[in-house]
Amino acid sequence: MSIYSGLIWFCIWSTVGLSAAFALLIVRRWITQKRAPLKKARQVAITRSYLQRVGGFNHQNGGAGWPTGERLLAIGHLLLLLRGAERDRLIQLAEIDGLLVEVLRKCNAWRAARRIDAIRSLQQFGGDAAIAALRDVLRTDRHRIVRFNAAFALASFGRLPPPRETIELIGMPSRTPTRLDVAMMRAMAPDYADHLVRMLGDAMPHARRAAIVDALGWSGDHTVLPALLRASTSNDVESRCAALRAAAKLGHPAAGPWVQAALGDSNANVRIQAVNSCAALRLVDAVPVLRQMCGDPELWVRLRSEEALAQLDPITTGFAGTFSDPASPGLRSAI
């Protein structure tokens, strides 16, 4: 066979093969469409069955042949609606019916994407078996992103391991923290504020230290304020900014003096963050300094000071014919 005839046959067979695959997909879609009403009716029946069982009624189980996937779908919807004891009962029923077995098996799938799908299902369910499986994945999975997803699922149940262990397991020490790492630290803060404060005594890269300081703001625990005060005088700019952000999030007036002191910081980013925090903490005492800062050499400091004044000093600014531009808190904290 010459190269030309080879090319011709390659074109023919590849096109025929792809067309056949496409035709099969069309047929599959057509069948799915035809079966849609039946599937919908079955979903209603499955949902009704589980609701009756949750309510303590013995449902005449006519659904022995209901597919596991459809059962999981129905339970997934019900989990969004039920709370408290009813929700716990539903999770128990799912475990009794062996529905989690399939999901747990998927936790060991070859493809990371499938394992993450399984983690998401477990996150939806909760319950002891799901949490045990998630902890196992967090400790043993070979793929960092899978472990990361398991950590987030555990965070949503408030069942994360202590910070040192979690940080190690999600591989934070070996890379620059991302915004998702910051989110993870924040998720740990309410349960492990004291651990995080102790960790600040360790030697670590500035970026991670800043992430920990930032997370303390999400702890809701005012006893972390001394640690934030110490961070606000750190040599590292990111840590100083993080301390100011955390103080603004905690919203405790005791942070007022050192937040105001940061308005005079030599670094523009710290001044910007201090201005934002003054606005968030409603520090009206800072208004005279903020007015002066409207003449700061740095453009962004001037802009944020104007925005803060618009929030703190509504008499001189605000909506009146032309109005100045108080950006929302999130937009303000972005820079």
Added chain:
Amino acid sequence: MMVPILHAAAQVIMVLAYGCLAVVVFRNAISVAQLMLASYVFATRVKPSSFSLDLWNRYSDLALPVSVIAPAYNEELSIVESVRALLALEYPEHEVIVVNDGSSDGTINALIDGFDCVPTDRTQIAVLQHTRIRAIFRSRKHPNLFVIDKDNGRKADAVNAGIGFARTPLVCVIDADSIIETDGLLRAAEPFMHDTGKMVAVGGAIRIANGCEIRAGSLRKIGVTKAWLPRFQIVEYLRAFLTARVANAEGNTLLLISGAFGMFRRAILLEIGGYRHDTVGEDLELIVRIHRFMRDNKREYAIGFVPEIVCWTEAPTTWAGLRNQRARWQQGALETLIRHRSMIFNPRYGRIGMFSMFQLVVEDVIGPPAELIGYLVVPAALLLGVMDPVIAVVFLCLTVLFGTGLSIGTLVLEEIQLSRTPTARDLVRIGVAAFVENFGYRQANLMFRLSGIRRHFRKDNSWAAVPRTGFSPMA
């Protein structure tokens, strides 16, 4: 005497024919590689779920705030609905900056009346536009809506004006008549959440809205139009967004983020001076310039792509509209290539210089004339009896048959991975269009591209409008 001339003519014809064959083989090889790489990316990616939404709802201030910049020109009838849809996008913190680019109709009044706008004193952080800003307004109903009224200066100038007023770390540049999916901003911003500061821009998949049900500036029901012209473009968009861009983004060689939807770090746009005003292909030029800037300055960077649909846009429904659009795209590509010609085969620009720019040359400089020559030379060579009919069949197979196969392959990928085509009947419609496009549409497109090349050499920079029919229920 005649025999040597005929012989020489036959030699020339055959050389041209083999040259065209080489171009076709190269383009098909690239398309196959892209389809395979895209299939791999889709197969191994983590499918989107409500997970990210949950996360961002909980930690809303971790999602980087976004300014959506919507340039508008003579859109009096639809602008209020379009802006309402932009304000309703699901995102923790976003502001909308509508730039009225000197509309001659009542666009600015519609915005002022529709959103109760009053003048404001917002500071322009960077002046990137070349035209005069007339006024800046802010809505009293929606404090996150700003309207910039300026003299006419075309889309690039309007977007630059908007970038100058943005204060958020990210800016999303869209067409005012684009329909953004409600979670489109979230999806497009997601790569920035996983990023350590390298990501500078993200594009998203764009689909054809013709045939969809659009109400109040929002997509209500996906549909596939019965009209042939938009259907051909559906196939083209699927090929471009689901294979080429997914594959290119995987190798960090993405050269184009569509002007209809793109998300950028504001800082990088300011550093490079925003969009250029002197090109009709400003979206392509911008991304090439970002690559060049980052590599010239030896900075690590990434340009990402989100295969989920983020935006729906109206495709031209007339041949005249299509001609204007395609000629403009072709002209823009040539302008960009000539402006950045020093990047081509320049190892300093890595895979962008050594591969992507060369690919652009083959697609946009060599490709259209080669295709035209192929259409003329192969029948001539057959008639003269200097070409083996088997080679003519190879030509036919590689262009028509294999081209159709690649399109069908993209449809297979879409149905397996995204499955956003509403019904089996619609799948058939698109599949048929993938075959029929080879007979007429493709050739017409070639002529439009050649007219773009002609426009470029005539230095015709006038903006030929693409007539829109607008969205109506089940248009």
